[in-house]
Amino acid sequence: MNPQDVLPFPPTPTASVAGRTMQESVYQQRVAPSRLPDDAPNILIILMDDAGPGLPDTFGGAVATDTLSRVIDEGIGFNRFHTTAMCSPTRASLLTGRNHHRIGNGQIAELANDWDGYAGEIPKSSALAPEVLKDYGYATAAFGKWHNTPAIETGVTGPFHNWPTSIGFEYFYGFLAGEASQYEPNLVRNTTSVLPPRTPEDGYHLSEDLADDAIGWLRNHRALSPEKPFFMYWAPGAIHGPHHIMKEWADKYAGRFDGGWDEYRELVFEQAKEKGWIPGDSTLTDRDPRMPAWDDIPEDEREFQTRLMELAAGFAEHADVQAGRVVDEIEHLGYGDNTLIMYIWGDNGSSGEGQNGTISELLAQNGIPSTVPMHIQAMNEMGGVEVLGTPKSDNMYHAGWAWAGSTPYKGMKLLASHLGGTRNPMAVRWPARIAPDPAPRAQFVHCTDIVPTIYDLLGISPPRVVNGIPQDPIDGSSFAEAFTDADAEETHLTQYFEIMGSRAIYHDGWMASAFGPRAPWVPGVPEGIADWTPDHDSWELYHLAEDWTQANDVADSHPEKLAQMKELFTIEAAKNSVFPIGGALWIPIYHPELRISTPYRSWNFTGDLRRMPEVVAPQLGNRANTVTIDAVVPENASGVLYALGGAGGGLTCYLDDGYLWYEHNLFIVKRTKIRSRERLAAGRAEVIVETKYLDPQPGGALSIAISVDGEEIATGIVPVSAPGLFSANDCLDIGICLGGSVSLDYFDRAPFPFDGEIKTVDVKYTN
Incomplete structure (x- = not known):
């Protein structure tokens, strides 16, 4: 067998001959053979x-x-x-x-x-x-x-x-x-x-x-x-x-x-x-x-x-x-x-x-409807057009x-x-x-x-x-x-x-194309997509050898060529595991409940958890859950207890001058803030944040209830939640916000570490 057929290459054998003693042995340094041309770029x-x-x-x-x-x-x-x-x-x-x-x-x-x-x-x-x-x-x-x-x-x-x-x-x-x-x-x-x-x-x-x-x-x-x-x-x-x-x-x-x-x-x-x-x-x-x-x-x-x-x-x-x-x-x-x-x-x-x-691009990917005036208003509330491109936006x-x-x-x-x-x-x-x-x-x-x-x-x-x-x-x-x-x-x-169901086949200067079930620039889920089948798509045909830009659809004048190209697509699709056509839509359209996420239903974190990617973290914004924080709170405490997501969207619980705050940042265009009625007393405290769905539909309203040592200190309603992720790359942090500032209230103090001590944070899903 050609040695290139199997990788990695075997170890280079010794070039020396070992005798009973070193005097009877022949030593020669082994040199690995060169596997590449001398001028390999x-x-x-x-x-x-x-x-x-x-x-x-x-x-x-x-x-x-x-x-x-x-x-x-x-x-x-x-x-x-x-x-x-x-x-x-x-x-x-x-x-x-x-x-x-x-x-x-x-x-x-x-x-x-x-x-x-x-x-x-x-x-x-x-x-x-x-x-x-x-x-x-x-x-x-x-x-x-x-x-x-x-x-x-x-x-x-x-x-x-x-x-x-x-x-x-x-x-x-x-x-x-x-x-x-x-x-x-x-x-x-x-x-x-x-x-x-x-x-x-x-x-x-x-x-x-x-x-x-x-x-x-x-x-x-x-x-x-x-x-x-x-x-x-x-x-x-x-x-x-x-x-x-x-x-x-x-x-x-x-x-x-x-x-x-x-x-x-x-x-x-x-x-x-x-x-x-x-x-x-x-x-x-x-x-x-x-x-x-x-x-x-x-x-x-x-x-x-x-x-x-x-x-x-x-x-x-x-x-x-x-x-x-x-x-x-x-x-x-x-x-x-x-x-x-x-x-x-x-x-x-x-x-x-x-x-x-958009001022926050994952808003559209979560399928949450919005208007351009909403984005402009949010932009203006943060200082106008100059906020775009900065850490405060996800434009x-x-x-x-x-x-x-x-x-x-x-x-x-x-x-x-x-x-x-x-x-x-x-x-x-x-x-x-x-x-x-x-x-x-x-x-x-x-x-x-x-x-x-x-x-x-x-x-x-x-x-x-x-x-x-x-x-x-x-x-x-x-x-x-x-x-x-x-x-x-x-x-x-x-x-x-x-x-995602959009498809084409190129062969020897010709291309046949089927646009597919959705135009990516049109907001929301296309009407009727749940019943979409590739059999209903119309195909276009282009002779790219004469039509560089795919401008002239000749499907009507070349039906036999189109049929040939469609058959070729079927062959190539079968060879390459493309079936079922549109298989990528299985999760986002047909079964969003099967979206990949952590398999766990409860967690016990220490107070120094850092940079847990949102995709593997507890879904605090779209699952009914309870967060229990065991903390030592100083006088007039300040700092982040936990933050999930980033500046473009997320949720956070923090203390500021002794007051406890919860903020749900719905992709900048809607912020829900809930504050305790009184400052938290100094000392050991058990803080519980309970999230329940008022509307079980994806993106439904949330009820937030916050208690300290068994006494309810704040409640509120998040009118619209995020059915998907707040971010693609941001994280869950405890005791600090190391990513984008979820709340503008601590943007200038980021990463706004908690000035007390967090001993544990327990999270469990309640549905």
Whole structure:
């Protein structure tokens, strides 16, 4: 058997001959054989988040992306690179070379279910590229967003077998969720929870921190193991919501978007053609009738909407600058010439999950109806438009900007049916091997092709067994020949797409598409979705070889071709565990009660519990429960007793000048505050917070009753609760609020530690 077939390689045997004595022995130092070519390149993959092709000025947009432009100017660009239309699926496919359903990533891990294609866990039969490269001699490191560990396993006790450092990366620094506050993220270094090194007041921003840490890792690598090539995966959370960025970055774009998304889209389309990024005969696709025009936006809401886009633009530019710092360090350390950089602008298209524009983007994901005036009122109550982009908000732009950010295509994130959801730009630079070429490569390339391309360049055969586990076949194909030959033959001829029932099939220049049951920018659950079946969807057909943007549906004139394409989709779906179509909807639509959560019904915490991710913490905001706190209360006590969630939404119980407060922050737009009638007396106290549902429906009203030593001291009603999570990345803290400030009342005193002593906190569900 070829030694490349089985990994890891066996230990290098001794080169010495042992005799009875050292005098009778022959000593020779063993030397492990080299497994890589002498000129094996370093590899840097940069992956931006929720970013469409219509944003970078590299391709005709308004956002300054000097690093992206630099990489493409010194290398080549691919204008037909494709993703899956959703973050976790793309990342899993990009790092394994397998289709996303085949490896259980038909959707994000938080919505995992028991269908094979949607199980939410990358199987060990599909080893990640860093696992293979590590065995061949690469140093491997990952930074930023990691959204491929089952959510229930992301607590500080693991289990760790699905964390980055257990599946190929020797070092990891970042966050395990789908998004994070850029100011107060819940961070992990390897398998240890860590706090950000600075506060927002000290100028902390996550994207900068990720660049700092990557630079530090590169310097250590250069000092300690310079003989090894490195594989670095740098994937910041930008520009996934919340769109957190410092004021000066957003102010660069003041007034740039005042004409609205329709005007912006037309401008970007023309500039993309002028730059040669898209063909000159391309057609600008129409706006979906369910998407409002800019002219539909009331005048008194336009400042809010344009500021949201200015913040997104500043956030995107800032992230690109941080990527540039990493590239600069690679150059500074002498690695530049032989480093292969793949800079992918977006793991899917721009995101419309902000829907009508929001000050707290998980409001929409919880399915809670709201109006733009409600968001504006909440913003104004906190100080006006300048609060957007700060630690006090979790803002995200109107879906109209996402549509414009995916110019010239119809789709956006979550639409696997249409380009814009699945077509993202990629720039590639490798000075030692790739001559700069301004003409974009037009071969069809998919995220599953990254791994086989790397293996091809290194002469690695995909292993058949890794760590004792037989391996699934690679689904992608190498596009390495296109690095040096602009006219290289296209190798990826067939590819299916499917996310939450939205689906398509590409084959040899044709694409058939079915939009699916929901438009991601339309608030609420679509009417009739519980009865949806893919059999009722109408299919569209596009000849992409002649129709670059998917603008001309030819289904009526080519019924036989459409039938052929639909049959091909069925074949590919069966091969890749896509069935049942729309399987990702099983939890959020059909069975929300099965959403992954902690299996426990009671907890006993000590007073120093820190950073327990909300997804594994007790659900204090949407389950009937009792919290019992055994505390020693000083005179006129102050500080947080517990906090769940963050600034964008959560609940908290705290003392302030002796008074006990409970606050339920419904995604900023509605805050319910309950205060004790009297100050708490100094001494040992038993504080009980009892939560009951007044309305058993998801999001129903809550009754809150607070007692101290058996005496009721405060009651109140929370009129609307959060049926899902308050946050994606924030936590439960006891005795302090280390994440975003749930209450504005202690924002300026954060993390507002309790100045007494908490001995225990007992939590139990009561339903």
